[in-house]
Amino acid sequence: xxxxxxxxxxxxxxxxxxxxxxxxxxxxxxxxxxxxxxxxxxxxxxxxxxxxxxxxxxxxxxxxxxxxxxxxxxxxxxxxxxxxxxxxxxxxxxxxxxxxxxxxxxxxxxxxxxxxxxxxxxxxxxxxxxxxxxxxxxxxxxxxxxxxxxxxxxxxxxxxxxxxxxxxxxxxxxxxxxxxxxxxxxxxxxxxxxxxxxxxxxxxxxxxxxxxxxxxxxxxxxxxxxxxxxxxxxxxxxxxxxxxxxxxxxxxxxxxxxxxxxxxxxxxxxxxxxxxxxxxxxxxxxxxxxxxxxxxxxxxxxxx
Ligand code: ASP
Numbered sequence: 012x013x014x015x016x017x018x019x020x021x022x023x024x025x026x027x028x029x030x031x032x033x034x035x036x037x038x039x040x041x042x043x044x045x046x047x048x049x050x051x052x053x054x055x056x057x058x059x060x061x062x063x064x065x066x067x068x069x070x071x072x073x074x075x076x077x078x079x080x081x082x083x084x085x086x087x088x089x090x091x092x093x094x095x096x097x098x099x100x101x102x103x104x105x106x107x108x109x110x111x112x113x114x115x116x117x118x119x120x121x122x123x124x125x126x127x128x129x130x131x132x133x134x135x136x137x138x139x140x141x142x143x144x145x146x147x148x149x150x151x152x153x154x155x156x157x158x159x160x161x162x163x164x165x166x167x168x169x170x171x172x173x174x175x176x177x178x179x180x181x182x183x184x185x186x187x188x189x190x191x192x193x194x195x196x197x198x199x200x201x202x203x204x205x206x207x208x209x210x211x212x213x214x215x216x217x218x219x220x221x222x223x224x225x226x227x228x229x230x231x232x233x234x235x236x237x238x239x240x241x242x243x244x245x246x247x248x249x250x251x252x253x254x255x256x257x258x259x260x261x262x263x264x265x266x267x268x269x270x271x272x273x274x275x276x277x278x279x280x281x282x283x284x285x286x287x288x289x290x291x292x293x294x295x296x297x298x299x300x301x302x303x304x305x306x307x308x309x310x311x312x313x314x315x
Contacts, residue, residue, distance in 0.1 A: 014307040015047035016190040016289040019060045021070050022183020022235045023281035026299035029314030032069060036303035036312050039063045043187065044305035053189035053197035053231070054092045054115075061088070061111040061199040064185035068150065072185040073109055076148050076203025078157045081210050084148035086110040086203055087217035089125075090118060093196030093225035098124050100217040101131040105148065108141040111201045114217070116140055124219065148203075160207035183301060184216055186223070186233025188285040196285060198223050198231035198247075204238070214238020220248035229255040229287060230264070236272075236280010236297065243276050250284055261286030262294075269294040 019040050021032055043060040047053070065073020076084040088110035089100035099118025102125070107113045113135040117126050120138055136142055184202035191197075200223040202216040215222035215238040222238065224247035225231040232247040241247070246268055253264035265284045272278030273296050281295035283302055291304040293313075303312040 013192060013194065014289060015044070015192050016285045016291050016304070016306045017043045017047055017056055017060070017187070018283045018285055018291040018293070018302060018304040019043065019064065019185070019187045020233060020235055020281070020283045020293075021064065021185055021301035023295050023297040023300040024183070026301065026314060029299065029301070032301050032314055033312050035067050035069055036301060037310065039067075040303035040305050040310055040312070043189065044308070044310065047189065047191055048308070050192055052193075053191040053195045054090070056189040056191065057187040057197045057199040058090060058111055058115050060187035061185055061201050062109050065109050065111060065201055068152070070183045070185045071203045072201040074147070076153070077206040078149065078153050079204070079208045079210050079212070082149065082154070082157060083145050084203055085210065086201070087213055088114045088199070088201035089217040089219060089223045090114045090199040091197065091219060091223055091225040092118070093198075093227040093231055096226060098219050100125040100219065101127065101135070102213045102217045103128040103211065104131050104135070105145055106132050106142050107135050108143045108147070111199055113140050114199075125217070156206050165207065184235040186235060186283060188225070188231035188233050188283055190231070190285045190287070190289050194227065194287070196225045196227050196231040196287065198225040198233050200233045215241035215246070218242060220245050222247060224248050224251055226251050226255070227287060230261060231285045232282055234280060234282045237278065240272060240276045240278035240280060244272055244278065246272055246282065250282070254286060261288060261290040262292040265292040265294045269296055272296060
């Protein structure tokens with residue numbers, strides 16, 4: 012048995028008071044590291060970490076999800092296991108407490124990869140995934156964010172305002188990537204998307220190969236940023252290609268992916284990667300990126 016690696020993110024952008032995220036990132040990466048330390052699987056570690064991130068209102072996922080133009084949450088999430096490329100995803104769900112657990116249930120209990128909207132919610136309910144009323148997500152903070160976005164007539168990504176200027180706030184899609192002691196890789200990503208988004212809009216987070224990817228032959232990847240940019244560049248899959256097919260090292264492939272994102276679509280965002288070699292890597296085109304990593308007992312929290 013070799014060592015383990017784990018990295019989580021809480022989104023990217025202009026991060027005000029980054030120190031307020033530190034205790035949460037530390038607590039959540041430690042929980043995942045404990046699981047991997049005891050011989051748990053990468054699949055369990057990423058789904059545990061993303062569930063804990065979803066339950067923390069600091070982040071734009073699960074409980075903290077932002078609201079769309081109709082004032083309801085439409086959450087997206089996906090998980091992928093690099094051992095056999097099994098994957099599960101949900102999009103546009105507004106009644107599931109932990110969308111990542113619904114995505115995992117799609118992976119494990121259905122013949123499909125991707126379910127959306129009412130069908131995804133009905134499937135989750137049938138499989139005993141915890142449901143909540145729409146009002147669970149309509150917190151005073153998120154209602155105020157929506158009112159502000161509507162007053163400014165903007166569709167505010169949590170990272171940047173629609174014109175590309177830095178927004179005052181940073182909320183944060185979440186994700187996790189892991190390599191367990193058996194050498195298996197897994198990745199998971201979850202988000203509420205963007206405040207005041209058009210109902211029905213889906214970003215990169217639940218799209219396999221765009222916002223999430225895992226393959227034991229290369230790496231596990233979770234992205235955050237302007238979803239449209241990551242969708243147009245298949246960014247998460249690109250990192251796997253750079254490692255498996257072009258032979259780049261993990262950090263070099265991660266840097267190259269961001270370079271391509273910027274070069275091709277002036278992309279705004281960031282990604283975290285765990286390579287098949289166990290190296291934890293991150294790269295960003297945003298001013299800030301919240302991450303925490305754990306490699307064989309050594310924890311490293313970064314809030315810039
Ligand atoms: N990528 C997410 C989306 O476009 C947003 C984020 O990362 O905060 O839905």
